[in-house]
Amino acid sequence: MENRQVPLKEKSIVFIGFMGVGKTTIGKLVAKKLYRDFVDIDVEIEKEFNMPVSQIFDEIGEQAFRQREKEIIIEQCRQKLRIISVGGGAFLQEEIRKECLSSCIVIFLDLSWESWKERISMIIDSRPVLKGKTIEEIEELFYKRQDVYSAHHSKIQTDHQEVEEVADYIVNSLKLAWELNE
Ligand SMILES: Nc1ncnc2c1ncn2[C@@H]1O[C@H](COP(=O)(O)OP(=O)(O)O)[C@@H](O)[C@H]1O
Ligand SMILES: O=C(O)C1=C[C@@H](OP(=O)(O)O)[C@@H](O)[C@H](O)C1
Ligand SMILES: [Mg+2]
Secondary structure, X not given: OOOOOOOHHHOOXXXXXXXXXXXXXXXXXXXXXXXXXXEEHHHHHHHHHOOOHHXXXXXXXXXXXHHHHHHHHHHHHOOOOEEEEOOOOHHHOHHHHHHHHHHOEEEXXXXXXXXXXXXXXXXXXXXXXXXXXXXXXXHHHHHHHHHHHOOOOEEEEOOOOOXXXXXXXXXXXXXXXXXXXX
């Protein structure tokens, strides 16, 4: 389905940002508050391969993961009324960026490096891209990736904010934008 003529209120919403910023957690919460279906692209890929992302990287390879990531995101973006959380590496692919930006509302969840660093122990084991890297190398990747996240419709600064607060702010902002667009 071509999604470009879809009214703003019905457009799917895509969450982007670096690993661990809260795309999965906040996306799920926003979906619940808006009574919309939630899709986490990593979870969809894990279901297909029947193994966690880190095992897919080890046993099948990152390239196969990126290929399915692209296909599933494009498929999901063309649906209406979805809340979609993509992996932090998805926007490195131009085709994904273009599709998300043309079909959906793209929300960038921003977090400072200082705040992000405090979360590292929670995510390091499940993110193969971080495995074996020094903190300096991760910091370099963090800043390098910010370039691709600059392609978005809306940015939310999440430092020192609880997930509920961030989700409520997003829901209220969306409702306001929808009202103004009516
Ligand atoms: N605003 C927040 N404040 C504190 N912890 C958070 C916040 N958002 C997410 N987290 C925690 O950070 C970790 C990574 O969150 P997750 O939603 O998986 O991020 P992503 O999908 O962007 O990789 C989880 O343990 C989650 O509970
Ligand atoms: O940034 C990346 O390259 C990745 C981010 C992960 O998703 P989260 O951003 O949800 O952690 C997951 O897709 C995979 O481990 C690769
Ligand atoms: Mg996630």
